[in-house]
Amino acid sequence: MPNIHTADSPVRQRAPWWFNLAGQLLQPWVRIRRDPAEPAALLQAGVPVCYVIERDGFSDALILQRACREAGLPNPMQALAGTRRRRSVFALARRDGWIFGRNRKRAPNEPLRQLVRSLEGMPERDIQIVPVSIYVGRAPNRDSGWFRVLFSENWVVVGRFRRMLALLLNGRDTVVHFSAPVSLRSVLAESGEIAPERFTRKIARVLRTHFHRIRAAVIGPDLSHRRTVVDAVLNAEPVRAAIAASAAKEKISHAKAWRKAHKLVMEIAADYSHPVVRSVSFLLSNFWNKLYDGIAMHHFDKARAAAPGYEVVYVPSHRSHADYLLMSYQLHVSGVVVPHIAAGVNLNLPAIGPILRRGGAFFMRRSFTGNPLYSVVFKEYMAQLIDRGVPIEYFTEGTRSRTGRLLAPRGGLLSMTVRAFLRAPRRPVLFQPVYIGYEKLMEGKSYTGELSGKPKEKESLLGLLRGLKVLRQRYGHVALNFGEPIELTPLLDAASADWRATSADPDAKPEWLNSVVDKLAEQIQININRAADVNPINLLALALLATPKHAMAESDLLAQLELSKAMLEELPYSDRITLTPMNPAGIIAYGEQMGWIQRVQHPLGDVLTATGEQAVLLSYFRNNVLHLNAAAAWVACCFLNNRRMSRASVLRLGKIIYPFIQGELFLPWDEEGFGAQLQATIDFFVRRGMLESTGDGRVLERAPGQDDSAFQLKVIARSLIQAFERYYITIAALAKNGPHTMTGAELENACALTAQRLSLLNELSAPEFFDKALFRGFIQKLRERRIVWTDDAGKLDYASALEGIVRDAKVILSREVRHSILKITPGGEKDQATENQADATKAVAVQTSLLPEDASATDLHRRHVDAEQHEHERRTGSDRRGTPDA
Known part of the structure; x- marks a missing residue:
């Protein structure tokens, strides 16, 4: 048995x-x-x-x-x-x-x-x-x-x-x-x-x-996609149809078309390896210690708590090649699965590319144009990742920001993500915005060179080896701030009640899809900005770059830094903003230690200055947090050339200009919300004694130009004044050339050249001043508001509302600035006497609009007296800091 x-x-x-x-x-x-x-x-x-x-x-x-x-x-x-x-x-x-x-x-x-x-x-x-x-x-x-x-x-x-x-x-x-x-x-x-x-x-x-x-x-999960995803992509119905179409169009055999598709998938697909990720994390640990003084993550616990049950898509700001390495490293050491990252195919370099691929990078070409098979294969690969619940990371800006501002988002990958979810809505999608803030950038010099007109250097292994010299420097602290996550499902519910019916057709592109993608892209940028980290270098840049020679007496700089911190604390932009705990003296000492500013000793008091290239590079860090200063800068701008204004005028003009500022800085409010923020800012300035409120709070008045509070207002205002100068350049170019004479591209080029020349003549330290992308964004906003449109011949025409913008600009921009812009702007010459006469005839109307409707003749007379006194101060340079009060 x-x-x-x-x-x-x-x-x-x-x-x-x-x-x-x-x-x-x-x-x-x-x-x-x-x-x-x-x-x-x-x-x-x-x-x-x-x-x-x-x-x-x-x-x-x-x-x-x-x-x-x-x-x-x-x-x-x-x-x-x-x-x-x-x-x-x-x-x-x-x-x-x-x-x-x-x-x-x-x-x-x-x-x-x-x-x-x-x-x-x-x-x-x-x-x-x-x-x-x-x-x-x-x-x-x-x-x-x-x-x-x-x-x-x-x-x-x-x-x-x-x-x-x-x-x-x-x-x-x-x-x-x-x-x-x-x-x-x-x-x-x-x-x-x-x-x-x-x-x-x-x-x-x-x-x-x-x-x-x-x-x-x-x-x-098995993330070795070379084995588990490639076959799934090639066997998907859209890819099989694309292979058949490619074989017919190119008159090749089906087997050859299949091999071509297989090669494309292998070019794209990640080859995730746990051992490689762990090994690289050891190397990066030493690398970060040599490069940075610390890496901080804020609000990560909130992000981790929100993630379970969702397909998580990380959408960080993109400012450096270090972004995706930092994100992956920090997530890994925090016990979170490393996401798969969409990387440009230009980074698929010998030796480097295979390591990135095994770390979760999948590569995409810059353009899908002219290659329908590649487009279908890539979209299907993205759909497979999302269907399998693999966390993904990509940059909605599409490229690194060369100016420090968030760039206008590109909707390609967002659209693929949304369509992949519509095709198989099994796991809800959660977009996780992340703000990445630096105190010094490895690519800083190359960015300023590119903005000044130098061609972008192509990535190469030799270039990477040459760039290793940057490792000799220290780059301060880095902050990763996790913003408010965005669920996709509520956006779809708001767009269409029957969006789930779309999943029956994988090729469907509903008419509401583009609007959903646009709204999603804008909300991502807004939430990134709402999670900004304000470091010592940001605050120094905001202060010093607002002065003509990028220099301040130490006592003035201490006062300005204290004001900036108080404003951010008392007027919180959002509950996810983080602010340096350093006091003003500590901020100055840290800026000197990092080499951003220099101290010039003087018997009457030391002067802190940012000179030459450092001043240009600092503009990047000012632009990181410019949106936090937008409401305060607008209020202060109203008093650059005016001693007195009605509160109603500040609010009215603010609401007019707001859509253009919002589009450029991705601000979170609607027009009414911005008005409420302006009210709170005015009240803050009144509490601080920087503005005086009279007439039952209806009239606001600043101190004379030589007063400390007037100087502080001027510093705040100049963080935003270049935006209004760019707007005026665009309007001037349109007006001088007339309707039906320029295309949108020609207008962009004319504006960029004008701004570049103005920058050379006035020694402006911000290369983004003549960035075409910013002019393009403003022109697009003009189109959206039907102030500018394209005629049948492709030329630009404009409405009479453009004259109202010109009139409002006179309140903010000095006469000298406006005349300089008009003189430099290419186009039909405008007689200077005519411009002067226009200024004179409109002066009374403009002045009247700045006062309450029931303002008396005495108020108006007082305003003329103040204006004469203001002009005398400007001409004689009586401001003790040596800066004209205009």
């Missing part, structure tokens, strides 16, 4: 002597943790046990035998009762090779066939199959050695030599997971009259699915 191997009747080992010897040699190197701790309780008494492991291997058999012995389970090396099998264990796949093992694609049909045959004709007999998963070094913690990480458990089948190294390095972190046994008799009965061959294939498929699910739960 054959032996029956059960949980209740242990048997002696019948393994070869050399197998037992190997087990004894391995024992000191392996420490096993069973899951569950008492797997014997899972087994059915009196029924033979057959173990199935995921992968064939000598070490796995040794570990399984030891785990069974320690748990009091039947010996897997014993012959299986009632069958011809000499062992009570079999593997789903075999491993070939000694170093780089490969999985032999052979289903375990023969072992399963033997088990099924042993039950034929014997209905009382059963066999319980126990799936056992073995993981060696499944999840080394971040304190584990770098070398151990290379040999930690992953999804790749490795050779015997690599497995031996894994056991030596990580064997003490071995997990043996016993799953609940499966009754072969019960499965056979449930399958009905199914052929034995089909039955064995079915059982093998179920077991593979089971092991896949357990492995994903223990070591994380």
Whole structure:
């Protein structure tokens, strides 16, 4: 009578002597943790046990035998009762090779066939199959050695030599997971009259699915996309149709078109590797320590709490090549899965590209134009990532900001994400904006060169090696601020109540899709700005760049920094803004330490200055936080050339100009909300004594030009004044050339040239002053508000409302600035006397508009007297700081 191997009747080992010897040699190197701790309780008494492991291997058999012995389970090396099998264990796949093992694609049909045959004709007999998963070094913690990480458990089948190294390095972190046994008799009965061959294939498929699910739960999802996603992309219906279309259009065989599509997928797809990510994290840890003084993450706990159950798409600001490395590193050390990152194909450099690819980068070309097959393949790859719940990261700006401002978003990847979700809305999508703030940039000099007209240097391995010299410097602190997340589903609900019906057609492009993408893109930029980090360099840049020579007396700079911090604290932009805890004196000392500012000693008091190239580079950091200053800067601008204005005029003009500022700085308010922010700002200035409120709060008045409070207002105003100068340049170019004479591109070019020349003549330190993108954005806003439009010939025409903007500009911009712009702007010459006469005839109307409707003649006379006094101060330069009060 054959032996029956059960949980209740242990048997002696019948393994070869050399197998037992190997087990004894391995024992000191392996420490096993069973899951569950008492797997014997899972087994059915009196029924033979057959173990199935995921992968064939000598070490796995040794570990399984030891785990069974320690748990009091039947010996897997014993012959299986009632069958011809000499062992009570079999593997789903075999491993070939000694170093780089490969999985032999052979289903375990023969072992399963033997088990099924042993039950034929014997209905009382059963066999319980126990799936056992073995993981060696499944999840080394971040304190584990770098070398151990290379040999930690992953999804790749490795050779015997690599497995031996894994056991030596990580064997003490071995997990043996016993799953609940499966009754072969019960499965056979449930399958009905199914052929034995089909039955064995079915059982093998179920077991593979089971092991896949357990492995994903223990070591994380399989993100090795070269193996798991490429086939899915090529087999998707849209890609198959695109392959057929490409074959027909190019008159090539279907096989050749398929190979072409396969090559494209391989060019795009990431090849995520846990060991590479862990290894690179060790290298980056030392790299960041040498480069930065610290990396801080704010509001990350809120982001982590919001993520479960969502497909998370990280959408950070893009200011440096370090952005995606910093994001991935910080997420990894915080215990969050590293996202897959959309990277430009220009970064797929020799040696660097493969590392980035294994770190989760997937590469995309700058343009899909003229290559429909590539477009379909890339979109399908994105859809596969989203359908599988893989976290993704991309930059909606499309490129690094050269000015420090957020760039106008590009909707390509956002549209792909939305359409992929519409196609299979199984897991809701959550967009996570992230603000990344620096105190010094590695690319600073190249940015200023590009803005000044130098061509962008193409990425290359040689260029990367040349750029390593930047590692000799220190770059201060970095902040990653996580903004308010944005759910996609509410946006779709607001756009269309029946958007879910769209999922039935994968090629559908509903008419509301573009508006959803545009709104989503704008909200992402707004939420990034609402999570800004204000560091010491931002505050120094806001103050010093507002003076003609980028210099301030130390006492004035201390006062200005204190005012800026107080304004940010008392008028909070949002609850996610973070502000440096340094006091004004500490900020100045830190700026000197970082080399951004220099101290010039003087008997009457030291002067702090930013000179030459440093001043130009500082404009980048001023622009990072310019949006936080927008409301205060507008109020202050109203008093650059006016001693007195009505509160109503400040609010009225603010609401008129707001749509243009909002489009440029991605401000969060509507017009009414901006008005409320202006009211709060005015009240703040009144509390601080910078403005005097008279006439029951209806009239606002600043101090004379030589007063400290007037100087502080001027510094605040000049952070935004260049925006109004750009607006005036655009309007002047339109007006001088007349309607129906210029295309949009010609207007952009004329404006950029005018601004560039004005910058040269006035030594402006902001290269973005003549950035075409900013002029393009303003022209687009003019189009949206139907102030400017394109005629049938493609030329620009404009409405009479343009004259109102010109009139309002006279309130903000000095006469000298306006005349300089008109003189430089290319186009039909405007007679200077006519301009002077226009100024004179409109002066009374403008002045009247600045006062309350019930202002008396005495008020108007007083205003004329104040204006004369103001002009005298401006001409004589009586401002003790040497800056004209205009």
